[in-house]
Amino acid sequence: MKMRANRQISIWVLLVALSVVLALALVAGGCGSGSATTTSQAVTTTQGVTTTSGATTTSGPTDTSTTVAKSDLVLASTTSTQDSGLFDVLIPAFTKAFPQYNVKVVAVGSGEALTLGQNGDADVLLVHSPAAELDFMTKGYGVDRKAVMYNDFIIVGPASDPAKIKGLTSAAEAFKKIAAAKATFYTRGDNSGTNAKELTIWKAAGITPTGAWYVKTGQGMGETLTIADQKAGYTLSDRATYLAKKDSLKLEVLVEGDKALFNQYHVITCKAAKNVQGANDFMNWIVSADVQKNVIGTFGVDKYGRQLFVPNAGQVQ
Amino acid sequence: MGLFWEAIKQAFHLLISGDRYVYEVMLMSLRVAGLATAIGMIVGIPIGTWMGFKRFAGWGVAASILNLGLMLPPVVVGLFVFMLLSRQGPLGSLGWLYSVPAMVLAETIIAAPVIAAITMAAVGSIPKDVRLQALGLGASRRQTTWLVLREARVSLLAAIVAGFGAAISEVGAVQMVGGNLSIDGHNQTGTMTTALMALVRQGQYAVAMAFGIILLVLAFVITLLLTRTQQGVRRRWLQS
Numbered sequence: 001m002k003m004r005a006n007r008q009i010s011i012w013v014l015l016v017a018l019s020v021v022l023a024l025a026l027v028a029g030g031c032g033s034g035s036a037t038t039t040s041q042a043v044t045t046t047q048g049v050t051t052t053s054g055a056t057t058t059s060g061p062t063d064t065s066t067t068v069a070k071s072d073l074v075l076a077s078t079t080s081t082q083d084s085g086l087f088d089v090l091i092p093a094f095t096k097a098f099p100q101y102n103v104k105v106v107a108v109g110s111g112e113a114l115t116l117g118q119n120g121d122a123d124v125l126l127v128h129s130p131a132a133e134l135d136f137m138t139k140g141y142g143v144d145r146k147a148v149m150y151n152d153f154i155i156v157g158p159a160s161d162p163a164k165i166k167g168l169t170s171a172a173e174a175f176k177k178i179a180a181a182k183a184t185f186y187t188r189g190d191n192s193g194t195n196a197k198e199l200t201i202w203k204a205a206g207i208t209p210t211g212a213w214y215v216k217t218g219q220g221m222g223e224t225l226t227i228a229d230q231k232a233g234y235t236l237s238d239r240a241t242y243l244a245k246k247d248s249l250k251l252e253v254l255v256e257g258d259k260a261l262f263n264q265y266h267v268i269t270c271k272a273a274k275n276v277q278g279a280n281d282f283m284n285w286i287v288s289a290d291v292q293k294n295v296i297g298t299f300g301v302d303k304y305g306r307q308l309f310v311p312n313a314g315q316v317q
Numbered sequence: 318m319g320l321f322w323e324a325i326k327q328a329f330h331l332l333i334s335g336d337r338y339v340y341e342v343m344l345m346s347l348r349v350a351g352l353a354t355a356i357g358m359i360v361g362i363p364i365g366t367w368m369g370f371k372r373f374a375g376w377g378v379a380a381s382i383l384n385l386g387l388m389l390p391p392v393v394v395g396l397f398v399f400m401l402l403s404r405q406g407p408l409g410s411l412g413w414l415y416s417v418p419a420m421v422l423a424e425t426i427i428a429a430p431v432i433a434a435i436t437m438a439a440v441g442s443i444p445k446d447v448r449l450q451a452l453g454l455g456a457s458r459r460q461t462t463w464l465v466l467r468e469a470r471v472s473l474l475a476a477i478v479a480g481f482g483a484a485i486s487e488v489g490a491v492q493m494v495g496g497n498l499s500i501d502g503h504n505q506t507g508t509m510t511t512a513l514m515a516l517v518r519q520g521q522y523a524v525a526m527a528f529g530i531i532l533l534v535l536a537f538v539i540t541l542l543l544t545r546t547q548q549g550v551r552r553r554w555l556q557s
Contacts, residue, residue, distance in 0.1 A: 112520045189499075190519050216499045218507075218515040227496050230404055230414050250404075 073101040073278035076122035078193055079220030082107035084240030084308055086299055093295050094285060101278050109192030117141060120272030124279040128265045129193035143269045146287050147316045149296050149309040150264045153197055155255035156242060157234035171258040172205040182213040184233035188224050189216035198236045201260060225249060238263055240308040287313035327523030328530055339527050341504040342512045349508060350485035353424030357480045361429040365436025383437055386430020395490025398423040415496040415506055423490040428480035435479055439472030440465060471550050478543050488514060
């Protein structure tokens with residue numbers, strides 16, 4: 001009898017302790033910090049959905065926050081932009097200027113981002129697949145489209161460079177040599193802007209890549225770089241993501257500078273957007289001179305010694 | 318709602334028409350999970366049985382560690398196996414990363430502790446009198462062990478089902494060490510779970526739904542078989 005009573009008591013103690021812990025967790029989460037930067041880094045999931053909030057409506061550090069009603073703004077962008085870390089700087093800056101928005105960044109391939117925009121699942125897009133974007137605008141899914149920034153693509157590969165492409169100035173030539181050597185090449189194959197660029201280079205080289213050496217990862221730039229690095233293969237990457245991951249990679253930049261490797265980003269407001277005002281605010285904000293110079297233009301300088309993205313709003317179509 | 322039904326319709330079409338990629342991925346999932354469960358059984362059932370029988374100083378700690386297998390976050394297993402097999406890692410020279418052996422390794426490490434922990438509980442719940450009586454009637458150690466396992470067979474089946482379930486539904490670990498690679502439209506290292514994720518990201522909901530349907534049907538069939546077995550045994554026990 002005494003044994004049973006003791007066991008019952010210990011079960012109760014366990015249940016009470018568990019409830020207290022859960023209650024504390026709920027309370028701690030609810031009164032959470034108003035810091036946008038920490039949540040954006042902590043909440044990024046594998047699918048690349050980042051939720052950042054500016055001031056919360058509970059006791060936050062700024063007084064104005066308590067009375068601001070927040071609306072959701074869905075920004076669909078590319079995995080390359082996400083993997084470069086730009087959003088960790090861009091979104092908090094935007095939310096500071098426009099605290100009424102709760103920005104949700106959905107990072108997928110450009111192709112998928114355009115589909116989200118078409119369906120109205122995204123309000124505004126930041127993508128880098130020009131041909132697909134023009135098609136999107138022609139079909140009337142977008143309201144406005146403006147240039148934002150550019151960087152370049154690079155062909156990276158193992159230091160041993162079995163296809164001997166290092167130093168070539170033509171991307172198409174490099175691809176030809178890779179195909180000829182049947183050197184393992186990892187393609188994203190996910191309808192992204194980077195994949196679209198890669199396919200145009202193969203086309204320029206007059207090659208349809210096929211064979212055991214041409215491996216499709218179906219994933220974002222970050223993951224594809226990891227795979228190419230681990231398996232010592234070639235891949236096409238945007239410079240920003242490569243630099244962001246450089247410390248964990250043994251891959252080297254082998255081909256760069258070809259005009260064909262130019263990578264232009266545009267911001268597009270969607271016709272089917274739920275938050276039209278938010279989309280417009282974001283577009284006007286990101287092309288504004290201040291943001292161009294001080295947010296985009298400085299990104300990466302202190303960490304990598306160079307800009308990761310070069311702002312060029314208003315300079316090109 | 319239209320998107321949902323459209324995806325389901327196209328998914329069934331893919332399944333019935335025998336779409337090659339879908340079936341390659343399905344077979345890969347079954348192969349990897351099947352191997353992982355088999356190895357998990359070979360490793361887990363003896364350990365679980367031994368822990369269920371024996372008591373020794375520190376048994377409590379060992380049992381807690383074994384039960385940890387039930388709560389072990391599979392993605393942590395994935396991280397561990399990735400670091401093990403990466404080029405900079407201790408087993409990097411095997412070249413297993415992004416290949417089938419890596420996926421089997423990860424899923425085995427996920428399934429084996431589950432099987433072992435549930436086996437331990439199952440064997441431990443068989444009254445000790447059963448063993449003592451058998452020994453008293455002249456049975457050997459091996460025969461009594463076999464007898465206890467037979468008594469606990471329904472729970473053992475549950476252990477195996479739980480292990481297989483954990484293995485086949487794993488996403489994160491398999492993605493990390495498998496990579497969901499394909500060549501010329503032929504699947505190399507994709508499983509239904511990792512392929513489904515990549516397809517959703519690319520907006521190919523129909524194919525993703527096909528995998529979802531297969532996984533659900535598989536889960537349902539296996540659960541049904543397990544429940545029927547449990548009911549069958551119970552009915553016989555009640556009748557006896």
